[in-house]
Amino acid sequence: MAPVEPVRRVAVLGAGSWGTTFAKVLADAGTEVRLWARRREVADEINAERRNGGYLPGVELPEGLRATDDAAEAVHGADAVVLAVPSQTLRENLAGWQPVLPPEATLVSLAKGVELSTLHRMSQVIGEVADVPMDRVAVVSGPNLAVEIAAEQPTATVVACPDHDRAVAFQRACSTSYFRPYTNVDLIGIELSGACKNVIALACGMAVGLGFGDNTASSLITRGLAETTRLGVALGAEPMTFAGLAGLGDLVATCMSPLSRNRTFGERLGRGETVAEAQRAAHGQVAEGVKSCSSIRQLAARYGVEMPIADVVHRVCHEGLAPAPAAVELLGRERKPE
Structure with a gap:
């Protein structure tokens, strides 16, 4: 297995409360971040005013976080792509994004659910729709109440991936003084x-x-x-x-x-x-x-x-x-x- 490269640039697809919060965590960790928002006015608000008032009122977003309503622009050159959409819409959204995904990027799920139509876990949906091996799929899960993390209250979480080295690379990309990720291989x-x-x-x-x-x-x-x-x-x-x-x-x-x-x-x-x-x-x-x-x-x-x-x-x-x-x-x- 080829060595895993460091994660320097990440795309976060989904600008709800948890997607925006996780993009903030990545930016605070020093990682270059592009956040995709479905609505242009949300992306414009983030870029111009450094806030996403509809989901995280009162939270100032870091300068290193840039938003766009163009998914291809968001994922261009990304070492990892974070999927921050609800579990029951992941398949449909990912099918639309699949043609523009970087060929070697780690695909990271923030969704927590089991798909109704197939009874698949989110990593299985990602592997199937994106047509990638499971060692390229990771999951972030833990006590992740978005409002508290956005306020930089201390918490810990888990980055899980069958490829331990890939999990460690992403762990380093989202480690901050208030957000402590551990690794696991048990997807x-x-x-x-x-x-x-x-x-x-x-x-x-x-x-x-x-x-x-x-x-x-x-x-x-x-x-x-x-x-x-x-x-x-x-x-x-x-x-x-x-x-x-x-x-x-x-x-x-x-x-x-x-x-x-x-x-x-x-x-x-x-x-x-x-x-x-x-x-x-x-x-x-x-x-x-x-x-x-x-x-x-x-x-x-x-x-x-x-x-x-x-x-x-x-x-x-x-x-x-x-x-x-x-x-x-x-x-x-x-x-x-x-």
């Missing part, structure tokens, strides 16, 4: 952790909306981690991955923080709002778990893995089950050893 475990935690966060939000306290939330987090680990091991992941930053770390942050879109969405459902009402209140921000709960449920069924929390979340979001009976159903399950 399966890292990605399933990121997808499943959104579903468990919906359940925790519902519990809060129903008026339950920290005992309930911690029980859901712990049992949610158990069912995520069961699924991961069935798919070939390393069990210890789920005890790390992308597993337990991200799960706690997403389930407990009011900044979490999935937790907040679930809370609205718990208070009696419909899925449509909760979506309108989100103002275009995507709660990934609403769709991923269905694909994760199907994936679990395919591998014969029991995931009762994911199952009831799917039924609340898509089959009309009310949160209160869902809680009763979970508590009324057959008693068994932990």
Whole structure:
């Protein structure tokens, strides 16, 4: 295998809250960054005013971060291309970008989900659509609440890639005084952790909306981690991955923080709002778990893995089950050893 070159220039495709925040991290790390925004007015605002007010109000963006609404311009000469679009739109977006991707660039996913139509993880979608070997695909995952990272509050994350040297090269490109990335080679475990935690966060939000306290939330987090680990091991992941930053770390942050879109969405459902009402209140921000709960449920069924929390979340979001009976159903399950 040829040695991996340093990552000096990165394109970030997607100027939402996390894409813009990660572009800021890269620029603060001294990496040259080009951020692609779907709308020209967003790119113009970033370049002229150093802010993205629609997603990160009050955050000043560094001078080293330049934006464009031309994807070909953004990726030209990039050593790595970061894909910062929602999981269920990744395939369609990537198909449009594929012809202009640099031939040797590392392709990095920020999305956390399982594709509905294929039950593929995001790295599998990238490998298939971009027609690249999996050792060129990386994933960034961990406790990544964008608003806190944009405010430069200390956090740690994971850069996962089957090619360890490639993971290290990208790790160096996004290391700052406030953002500490670790490396891992377990793509399966890292990605399933990121997808499943959104579903468990919906359940925790519902519990809060129903008026339950920290005992309930911690029980859901712990049992949610158990069912995520069961699924991961069935798919070939390393069990210890789920005890790390992308597993337990991200799960706690997403389930407990009011900044979490999935937790907040679930809370609205718990208070009696419909899925449509909760979506309108989100103002275009995507709660990934609403769709991923269905694909994760199907994936679990395919591998014969029991995931009762994911199952009831799917039924609340898509089959009309009310949160209160869902809680009763979970508590009324057959008693068994932990």
